[in-house]
Amino acid sequence: MKVTVRFFATFRELFGAEKEIELESGSNVQDLLNVLCDSRQRRQKIFDRSGKLRPYVKILKNGRNIQFLEGVRMELEGQQIQFLGGLHAGLDDGDVVAIFPPVGGG
Amino acid sequence: MVKGFAGEIVRVNLSTGEIKKQKINEEWARLFIGGRGYGDKIICDEVDPKIDPLAPGNKVVIATGPTAGSNAPTSGRTMVITKGAETGTIACSNVGGFFGPQLKQAGYDMVVIEGKAKQPVYLWINDGRVEIRDARKLWGKKTTQIDEMIKQETDPKARVITIGPAGVKLSRIANLMVDACRAAGRSGVGAVLGSKNFLGIAARGTKKIEFADLAETKKAIDQARKLIRESGTTHETLPKYGTAVMVNVINERGGYPIRNAQEAYDADAGVTGGEEIAAKILMKRWACAACPIGCGRVTEIKEGKYKGHHGEGPEYETTWALGLMCGVHDLNAITEANYLCNDYGLDTISAGGTIACAMELYEKGYIPEKDVPFPIKFGDGDTVVKLVQMMGEREGVIGNLLAEGSYRLAEHYGHPELSMSIKKQEIPAYDPRAMKGIGLNYATSNRGGCHVRGYTISQEVLDWPWTVDRLKYEGKAELTKHMQDFTAVIDSSGMCLFTIFGMGYIRDYGPILRAITGIPYSDDELMKAGERIHNLERLFNLKAGLTGKDDTLPPRFLKEPIPAGPSKGEVCDLDRMLPEYYKLRGWDKEGVPTRETLKALGLER
Numbered sequence: 001m002k003v004t005v006r007f008f009a010t011f012r013e014l015f016g017a018e019k020e021i022e023l024e025s026g027s028n029v030q031d032l033l034n035v036l037c038d039s040r041q042r043r044q045k046i047f048d049r050s051g052k053l054r055p056y057v058k059i060l061k062n063g064r065n066i067q068f069l070e071g072v073r074m075e076l077e078g079q080q081i082q083f084l085g086g087l088h089a090g091l092d093d094g095d096v097v098a099i100f101p102p103v104g105g106g
Numbered sequence: 107m108v109k110g111f112a113g114e115i116v117r118v119n120l121s122t123g124e125i126k127k128q129k130i131n132e133e134w135a136r137l138f139i140g141g142r143g144y145g146d147k148i149i150c151d152e153v154d155p156k157i158d159p160l161a162p163g164n165k166v167v168i169a170t171g172p173t174a175g176s177n178a179p180t181s182g183r184t185m186v187i188t189k190g191a192e193t194g195t196i197a198c199s200n201v202g203g204f205f206g207p208q209l210k211q212a213g214y215d216m217v218v219i220e221g222k223a224k225q226p227v228y229l230w231i232n233d234g235r236v237e238i239r240d241a242r243k244l245w246g247k248k249t250t251q252i253d254e255m256i257k258q259e260t261d262p263k264a265r266v267i268t269i270g271p272a273g274v275k276l277s278r279i280a281n282l283m284v285d286a287c288r289a290a291g292r293s294g295v296g297a298v299l300g301s302k303n304f305l306g307i308a309a310r311g312t313k314k315i316e317f318a319d320l321a322e323t324k325k326a327i328d329q330a331r332k333l334i335r336e337s338g339t340t341h342e343t344l345p346k347y348g349t350a351v352m353v354n355v356i357n358e359r360g361g362y363p364i365r366n367a368q369e370a371y372d373a374d375a376g377v378t379g380g381e382e383i384a385a386k387i388l389m390k391r392w393a394c395a396a397c398p399i400g401c402g403r404v405t406e407i408k409e410g411k412y413k414g415h416h417g418e419g420p421e422y423e424t425t426w427a428l429g430l431m432c433g434v435h436d437l438n439a440i441t442e443a444n445y446l447c448n449d450y451g452l453d454t455i456s457a458g459g460t461i462a463c464a465m466e467l468y469e470k471g472y473i474p475e476k477d478v479p480f481p482i483k484f485g486d487g488d489t490v491v492k493l494v495q496m497m498g499e500r501e502g503v504i505g506n507l508l509a510e511g512s513y514r515l516a517e518h519y520g521h522p523e524l525s526m527s528i529k530k531q532e533i534p535a536y537d538p539r540a541m542k543g544i545g546l547n548y549a550t551s552n553r554g555g556c557h558v559r560g561y562t563i564s565q566e567v568l569d570w571p572w573t574v575d576r577l578k579y580e581g582k583a584e585l586t587k588h589m590q591d592f593t594a595v596i597d598s599s600g601m602c603l604f605t606i607f608g609m610g611y612i613r614d615y616g617p618i619l620r621a622i623t624g625i626p627y628s629d630d631e632l633m634k635a636g637e638r639i640h641n642l643e644r645l646f647n648l649k650a651g652l653t654g655k656d657d658t659l660p661p662r663f664l665k666e667p668i669p670a671g672p673s674k675g676e677v678c679d680l681d682r683m684l685p686e687y688y689k690l691r692g693w694d695k696e697g698v699p700t701r702e703t704l705k706a707l708g709l710e711r
Binding site for chain 2: 006008009010012056058060062063064065067068098100101102103104105106
């Protein structure tokens, strides 16, 4: 599947403005970021040393903050588990992901 | 004796020519902080809320806050408080630049303009001396010319605030320009000054401001500057891209009002955004007094029919209002229209919102062809430029109506519902259907359609200093009240609202205010002062004849779902937030503060 990724403000300097990324079906936002962060510099911009998303990185999927999206649903030992969104938010073909540094103004 | 203040207010009665000085009321400094809050108190005590805003009995307070003249970050703000010509509500328009500290160092925290001059005048305040001067030669000139001419007549180092031709012609969306490039834009404060035959003020001052505790002041300011330095927003993206960095931020969420808010997303909106401005027209950044951020844009148009024109802007609100709100993607035309608004002294938000309203009225066939000299359709940047000129000059039938703002224009043609305004003031660049809290703030702001009275966007969109879901209604009443009260404190302190992108909490402001003034208000008492200020303004509006029924949004936002984009299908259901908001405020079901609430705030008669 293909997703469109858009970068804004200072992130454009490192990642470019927009790109289409081919991902395996069933991928989530974390998988997408792993593909995008293909150099040390890019990875450091998005993740901290322990591999956690830096708090200032804001990610939208189709205009929605990934924090407020639901993650994948799966069955574990006979029980339905609903993961929270964030980096676990699932992606579908044609999704648009927007990634921002800290911004404000207005 | 409270410190931090210059200690005196100067009152100028234009009808009699009398100039009076008055000591700062220390009790008011504690209860209303200064700036906006203190100015509100003067207007509420002295101006009949039912008065015609353009009558000589209206007054204008031009105020600084207690931080002005210090090195507190962004502390150069000037506030203009009056009964607004556009809204009929109490108006407080807040502006940066360098005038505020000059006024204070000249010896005055505030100037109160009263009455009406027989002929155009301006004020020259030079290190304590106050002089009313003839402004006939300057009356009706462009703001950039006036700024230069007044400096020639007074002192090249003076700082100037002035109305332009729009204020002279009593346009209800006229502003007051500071340093010819920053605007006290909203609510029609420029028309009120114009109605008094009052052009503006030049100020020059060299006095030092005394602080209560110099060591603590330095410590508190150092800490505030550190917070601003450590924030990616205030340290990197705002300086680099200016406020228009917000274009993509809001458009990507599908909350960017387009073509008079008939839509809320445009795939190409980015061509009018901060990244493009930085790449195409930015010459250099511009920072106001004591500001470490520097979000101002000094620009020059590099190509096309406006090539070579230069000035300041566009800001986020401006690139939107004169751009996509009118269906326009042409950054050069947007920038030209911005320069013209600055020259005429027109509020860019209301100018764009009014033109967009006219375009929808025209396209729907409600404006007859005889009233317009050319078709006024969405999408053409040159049309926007021409309409700004006509608005500034009150030229022809349509120019005259545009100068009155969108509500009066739409009402004239029988369709007030097509004015995207609240309390007759045009909305800024956030669609309340896509961000519910800002809808509640628009509805309850004491000056109508306005984002900077309670910037819930910080939490709903920018995830700062905490995050809430922009599409949920729960918690928005509390958030809106918090941001409104917090903002009233920041405004009254004399600092810029943009500090919140580094200093997110009252605890970041309290130490500065305490150290500078010596007033031992706690952080909680400061927030209570913010609440007091909000309620005081509310009382003025209620006495002016507004009611809870005015706490609403244009029907489009309440009923018409966003047609496409990331927020497709959304409306703003105010009824899910407003009753809770009234309750949290301690107001009755009609939106009137209860006796207990007023007593608790010390506002009962």
